[in-house]
Amino acid sequence: MQPTLRRASGFALVGTLSVAAPVLGRAAFVPFAAVAVLAAFAITDGPLFELFARPADRREGQLNGLTGFALAAAGLAILATEIGLPTDLFVAAVLVLAYGNLGKRLVAETTDNPFLGTAGFAVAGSVAGVAGQVAIASLTSSPVLAPRFAFLAVAGTLVAALFREMLFERDDPLVMLSTGMLLWLFDALANGVGTVDVVAALAVTVALGYASYALGAASVAGMLSGVLLGLLVIVFGGIGWFAVLITFFGVGSLSTKFKYEEKKRRGIAEENEGARGTGNVLGNAAVALLCVILFAGSGSLPLDGGLFQYAFAGSMAAALSDTLSSELGGLYDNPRLVTTLERVPPGTDGGVTWQGEVFGLLGAGLVGGVAFVLLAGVSPLGAVVVTLGGFAGMTADSVLGATVEGPRFGNEAVNFAATFVGAVVSALAAFALVLS
Incomplete structure (x- = not known):
């Protein structure tokens, strides 16, 4: 297994800590705060350091990438417990980024095609986003709203994938926080989202997104922008x-x-x-x-x-x-x-x-x-x-x-x-x- 794939797997496991939020309540930020402290001050060498270290971390001798990732997740956890961000959206924002990156790295094991890499991010992130919301609904005995979960997971994944294309790997904390905030907005607007709306939106926008890239009408980032825009327009407008x-x-x-x-x-x-x-x-x-x-x-x-x-x-x-x-x-x-x-x-x-x-x-x-x-x-x-x-x-x-x-x-x-x-x-x- 390549080091980048192992690292992405490690980040995905850390992100999975977010699912414990309903059990931990107001202490939902604690696991991520602990990871941030350990990454910043305690883990400076050894197997864990090698697992999570990015190239820049090795040069600086600190796990800055893991520290930033964990602090961003802790910040979203505080917003969820103290400010009103729905817990399932906090979990979705963390998981779509963590598992989206893992999906992209899995694809990179066999091909360097940018479209397929982005597809790997989108599929893995969307599945993880839906799974996270379902897990929170189960832990809190809330109804499973499949159309809403699917829309928010896909929208969050597209936002995260787009920001990842525009920014750098070290900017994952910014990507996570931005995804969480936008999911909060989308959730507030997505009243009465129906199954037909979501299925139609996904089918049409994904097909046209692929066609635009395959025909050379858009770059990968442009395709992501267009697909996200199309999804929001269909769901919110029609x-x-x-x-x-x-x-x-x-x-x-x-x-x-x-x-x-x-x-x-x-x-x-x-x-x-x-x-x-x-x-x-x-x-x-x-x-x-x-x-x-x-x-x-x-x-x-x-x-x-x-x-x-x-x-x-x-x-x-x-x-x-x-x-x-x-x-x-x-x-x-x-x-x-x-x-x-x-x-x-x-x-x-x-x-x-x-x-x-x-x-x-x-x-x-x-x-x-x-x-x-x-x-x-x-x-x-x-x-x-x-x-x-x-x-x-x-x-x-x-x-x-x-x-x-x-x-x-x-x-x-x-x-x-x-x-x-x-x-x-x-x-x-x-x-x-x-x-x-």
Whole structure:
């Protein structure tokens, strides 16, 4: 057995201590605090040191990795016993990371394929997350809520896997704490999660996630971001919301791949053969994710939930409008700077062509049409509102590109701002014209 696999197995065993939380009560943090103290001050050599030591630990002569892992688990245990974090979510957050890492290491024994390694993390983490929640339910004589357990375990695993892709192995404590906090939020919003919703969400998002990676439309981190986003959108919004989301990702990815070699010659092609990374996914969809979360919690807000529906569609219309304007409009000559209309070289930030503007309007209209067909309560006028919001977001992207985009305000920030404009314009127009 490789040292990395033995180490992952050791961390998984330490993580399993969390299952004793219902028995220990307010002392649930004690086993992890004890492990942290031993790792920091007592275990400096010998078999246990060799079992848990990462390369950096060996250089420094201390088990800093195990210390951080145990302290993070102890912190979550205190949140569970003193602040109100559900105990099963504390256990799930610890186990999805510990056993997810073990699953990834098991796969690494036979292949270094990044997708298969991530799949190993996802499967092992999800199974461990469900098992941990079931164990806590059994120990506390609580009902076993299979759909809820499955949704939270998979969502937590995707969060942990995504953060692990973005950060480093030594950042596991941050990953664990972040996973626990987000699971707390997801649990608060996931009222009445049904079996059909969860099964459909998992089947659709996993299949599309694999397809996006296999076709080169997304990196591993980008795939994880998209799958997590799709899962949350289906569970918190519904299949219609997901259809709007996938309209952007599907059509946008096709437009990115369209005449890619010609775009490379013109100097306007996306990096990494057009594969979307986490920054690209979140830059275009972070506003949409915020909208669906606010929609899920709109019952406790003094606002019509329909506003968030229009904001969601408007942000996606802006994202697709901007993507088509850039990817298709960039294939035409004689772009002009949107602020002064002077001619600029292809690929200049803020440079637009009239063909790109037309493609952008068509993209916004496509999202508006999908929203009209599949989102409850979106009227023909509502579809027009979404289209106008999308076009406004595309225009904002061009203006920001011409004025502020640069090292301090990168492309992802511009995309975020554009989708925010699309969301706000659509929501305000819907409030004035549709929902009033």
